[in-house]
Amino acid sequence: MAETVTREDSGGVATLTMLRPGLSSASRQELLGYVRDIAADESVRAVLLTGTGRAFCVGQDLHESRARREAPAGPPEEPDQPLAVLVDEYNPLVLALSRLPVPLVVGINGACAGAGMGLALTGDLRVAAAGAKFTTAFAGVGLSSDSAVASRLVHCVGGARATELLLLPEPFLAETAAHWGLVHRVVPAEEVRAEAYALAARLASGPTVAYRAIKTVLATAATDSLEETLDLEARLQQVAGRTADHREAVAAFLEKRPAQFTGH
Known part of the structure; x- marks a missing residue:
């Protein structure tokens, strides 16, 4: 199986890098495994979560979704597939990231959509690339929200704006996200990883x-x-x-x- 997430440790900081823009079952499980390992690792004092290339995370891998939808239906006693994926994979991942006992910095290097926004909003501090596009995306593909995006948005931007962002999932830029309080810092794209790591290293040297x-x-x-x-x-x-x-x-x-x- 191809690697979808990497972990690098240095100076008390564990850096998790998602190598693909879409969240496949493999990437969700691999990322969850790393997060659980980190939570039990007393040598880790801060975590950095980031992506590669032009996207941080654009949510569910739609190619995988289509393949799953077109697969023959299982026995009636089997759990509903979309529900099982959320309960068994997405929800544990969001909870594990949210419950990390050490600070989590998220470096949003590019496009951030759907469940990818859910992952980003688990961060204690968020650094985004200038011009990076955000969108809730769910309604645009005929879905409700998941990955705690609705509750995080209400907490960060209030109920009225959260409603608009979910019902009318139009893209908005990192600069707007910063104005609304969804991200803490906006820097040039080539500086996201270094800026986010510097924050994580500062936290790793703290109390x-x-x-x-x-x-x-x-x-x-x-x-x-x-x-x-x-x-x-x-x-x-x-x-x-x-x-x-x-x-x-x-x-x-x-x-x-x-x-x-x-x-x-």
């Missing part, structure tokens, strides 16, 4: 336990009550306050020198 706590709070901040948020913050702050990184940061501040974080 890893504190970052994990911040990600945990952010994951529920929009839905928890004030009391629940305060309670969660207190419990996580107790953990972070006992780390060597916190002690080092205080000492560095008092000694007027840069802190040297170890991630513990």
Whole structure:
């Protein structure tokens, strides 16, 4: 089977590169395997997810979809194929990326569409190529949304704009995405990987336990009550306050020198 995703580790950063623009079953499973391995790897303190060529990810591989649709129907007791693909492959991948215990930077090197937008929006920080095109795409091919694109869009741009983007899936550029808050930085296409890696490397040299706590709070901040948020913050702050990184940061501040974080 041809390789569809690569992993490179350097300086506490695990870089995952998707080699094909379309998400095939093989690429989904390969990417999920890497993400699960990374989640259990304590040497990884930040992750970079990016693509190659002119596209970051354009969603489902439509050639694979057509082949699956034209295949003979299975026995009645077999699960519905589109449902099984989402439940068994897409949903676990989106959840695994969203639940990474370390910061995730996404380098959007080119076109980003459909489920590819779902992958991009799992990132804690997103760097996009100038002029890169985004589109929700789903309605354009007669489908509803998946990969948590609807909920992410509502969170990032609000319900009214999310509705428009899903019902009228017209392309928009990275610059517009930045104005709406969908991406954090826009740089020339040839600088996306370097800029995204620089962010990931900065995060990999930071207070890893504190970052994990911040990600945990952010994951529920929009839905928890004030009391629940305060309670969660207190419990996580107790953990972070006992780390060597916190002690080092205080000492560095008092000694007027840069802190040297170890991630513990």
